[in-house]
Structure formats: C-alpha cells, structure tokens
Amino acid sequence: MSLLDxxxxxxxxxxxxxxxxxxxxxxxxALLKSKVLVIGAGGLGSPLLMYLAAAGVGTIGxxxxxxxxxxxxxxxxxxxxxxxxxxxxxxxxxxLSAINPDVRVVKYSDRLTADNAAQIIATYxxxxxxxxxxxxxxxxxxxxxxxGITLVSAALGPFEAHLATFKPHKGxxxxxxRCYMPELPGDDQNRTCADTGIIGAVAGVAGSMQALEVxxxxxxxGDSLAGKFLIFDALSMRSRLIKLPKDPACPSCGKSVGHV
Amino acid sequence: xxxxxxxxxxxxxxxxxxxxxxxxxIIGLGFDPTKVAVERNREIAPKSTFNTQVLSAGDxxxxxxxxxxxxxx
Numbered sequence: 309m310s311l312l313d314x315x316x317x318x319x320x321x322x323x324x325x326x327x328x329x330x331x332x333x334x335x336x337x338a339l340l341k342s343k344v345l346v347i348g349a350g351g352l353g354s355p356l357l358m359y360l361a362a363a364g365v366g367t368i369g370x371x372x373x374x375x376x377x378x379x380x381x382x383x384x385x386x387x388x389x390x391x392x393x394x395x396x397x398x399x400x401x402x403x404l405s406a407i408n409p410d411v412r413v414v415k416y417s418d419r420l421t422a423d424n425a426a427q428i429i430a431t432y433x434x435x436x437x438x439x440x441x442x443x444x445x446x447x448x449x450x451x452x453x454x455x456g457i458t459l460v461s462a463a464l465g466p467f468e469a470h471l472a473t474f475k476p477h478k479g480x481x482x483x484x485x486r487c488y489m490p491e492l493p494g495d496d497q498n499r500t501c502a503d504t505g506i507i508g509a510v511a512g513v514a515g516s517m518q519a520l521e522v523x524x525x526x527x528x529x530g531d532s533l534a535g536k537f538l539i540f541d542a543l544s545m546r547s548r549l550i551k552l553p554k555d556p557a558c559p560s561c562g563k564s565v566g567h568v
Numbered sequence: 569x570x571x572x573x574x575x576x577x578x579x580x581x582x583x584x585x586x587x588x589x590x591x592x593x594i595i596g597l598g599f600d601p602t603k604v605a606v607e608r609n610r611e612i613a614p615k616s617t618f619n620t621q622v623l624s625a626g627d628x629x630x631x632x633x634x635x636x637x638x639x640x641x
Contacts, residue, residue: 351639374640383639438638445636465635490615493603493634504637511639537612539632550607550630555614 310337318410322364328529335527336364340410342526345369345432347420347448349396351511352438352462352518354386359519360436361404361411365526368404369432371416372396383508420444425451436522437461438515442492449474449485453561458525460533461485462518466506467542469514472552473521473533476561480554482534487555487562510542573625584623591618594631605632 311333314322325331325339344365346353349372360368374396376387391399397415404413416428420439429435429451437448437459445461452459456477463470474484517538524530537552556562571586584593590606590613606613607630613621623629 348638348640351637353638353640372640380640438640440636440638440640442634442636462638463635464637464639465633468635470635487614488605488612489634491602493636494600506637506639548610551611553611553614555616557614557616 318364321408321410325363330529331523331527335529338526338528339364339523340366342434343367343369343432344522344526345371345429345435346438347371347435347444348438348440349384349386349400350374350380350438350440351383351464351506351508352515353400354384355512355515356436356438356462356519356522357400357404358386358407359516360522361408363519363523364408364410365522366410367412367414367432369414369416369428370397370400371418371420371428372400373417373419383506383511385508385512420447422447426455429457430455432457434458434460434522434525436518438518442489445485446489446492450560453477453484453486459485460518460521460525462514464506464511464514466504467510469510469517469538469540469542471514471517471521471533471538471540472536473525475525475532475534476554478534483552483554484558484561486560487558488537488552490555490559507542513540513542573623575623575625575627575629577629578631586625588623589619590621590623590629593623593629594618597631599631603634605634606630607632 322336325336342365346357349370376391376394376399378392386403387399395417397417401413458475460473476482476484521533537550540547572583573586574583
C-alpha cells in the first residue's frame, strides 16, 4: 500500500498527519495497518480510544465487561446519557464509528483472565492498558512479555497519572511492568475511583498522553517512553520523567527467565 | 559510633543515620515495600536491590505509591 492507495477522503481526513515529517504518508499507512488492543473503556480508555480512532488506527480491540452508569459520564466521555445501561464496548463502538468509519472495532465484553489473555492479545501489534486493577495489569504485562508485544500503560489516581511504555523484547536493558511493580501491593489493590474520586480532566490528560505514545510507537515519531516513567501531578501541574531500569531479577523479563 | 548524613526525601531534607539500605529506611518510615516504588536520584530503584542499595549523603529520594486505576467503575 502506498500514498496512491489513499482515497480522496482519507487524504483530507489525515491531512494534518500527512504534512508532519514525523508522521507523513508512511506513518499514516502504519497507523491504518496497525492493530491496537485497549484494556478498559473507562476513564483512560475514553480519550485513548477516541484519539486512536481519529488518528486512523486500522483495528481497535476493546475489552470491557462493564455497562454504562450515570456516574461514569463525569469523565468517560466516549459514553453518552442515552446509552446508560448499554455495554461499554457497544457504546464505545458507536462513538468510534461516528468519529471514523475507517476503523474496524473488535469487541470483547469479558474480563481478561489467565485463560483468554494470550489468545486475545496475540492477535494485536500493541496493547494499551487502562484497566482498573493491579492484578489485570500484571496479567497484561506478563502476557505481552511472553508474546513480545509492546505495552503502553497508564494509571490514574485522583490527581495524578503514571505513564510508561514496556517493550523488553526490543532491548536487553528495557524493563517490563513487573520491573516496576514485581507483585500485587496488598490491600491497596482494590482502590478505584468509586472510593477515591477523580477530576474528569485528569483522566482526559492521561488517556490523551497514552494515545500520543501509542501513535509514536506505531509511527516511530520522537523518543519512545520505554525505559522511562512519567509522573503527572495535577494539583501542582508538575510532571517528572524519570528512568525506569530493567530489574535483572525480574520474575517476568529478567535474565533468569526462560521464554519460549 | 554512627554518623549522620543528609538526604532529600519527597522534597524535604532529612538527617538519617549512615549505613541504611533503601529497605531499612522506608520500613523505618512505616512504608510497606510492596506498596511503593522508590526513586533514587531520578531513577526507579529495582525492588530486588532494596536490601543492597545503601543510601549516600546527598541522595534524593521520592517515594511513589503504586496507582492502578483506569477510573472505570
């Protein structure tokens, strides 16, 4: 496929990408051919999914087993008042198709489990995790490490966001999520926004930055976040980019682990 | 006789006794090491090194709580 294969409508739709030397025709083609799996169609997933669809990511998988609740709408901007009670994957598909009919949406209205994770994730080029619990984050990371798939991971607190890219298959010095958090952090693991609260725009900032890093990974624009860790604090409006080294003793991607 | 060194923790200067590892120090502050990451001099310290990395005068530490939310509920 080359630039000549773009329809007139696509040349117009993606014109603001095509003029960027960092994206251009080659980058747009890479986006249109890419397959990205998004874990969670909630606070992070809403802006993430909408920007990925708008950017022309060709296939977007969505995993979420939840339904739209009125209390979601304060921040989950992919969903609407008239879709309260609908499955989030169905509501998200309606929004994505309305934004960009080029996108093929694949819906999984299940929870990700140890039984289905490898089968689902293996069909994608890249995974973007915006799920709401640590156990799923570790499962997603371990599966991506085993399959050699890049993971762009974001997480939210009430006034803070964490963002990192994990691709240990691309370099011996690059970490995975377990290099950062080797095991479940005890009884903190079930804290969600239902009990901690959040300003909706904090989810918007974080999910948008996550979408940006996904687009950069696919197109090769700029510097990868792999091996780094971004911490955003909304109350002080400060962000810090720090180094995240590989843990040589990591149980998932460390030297002592024999991968198939 | 133990010596005192000065380090910076979450932006505040602290005087601590020399010879403590990251694990000694954060457990002494009351943190559960499974619930936090420790950033030492702008780099996350691998958890497997918490018991071997000895704090030095002038170190800058940030104690980062793990967050796992996607704000879906």
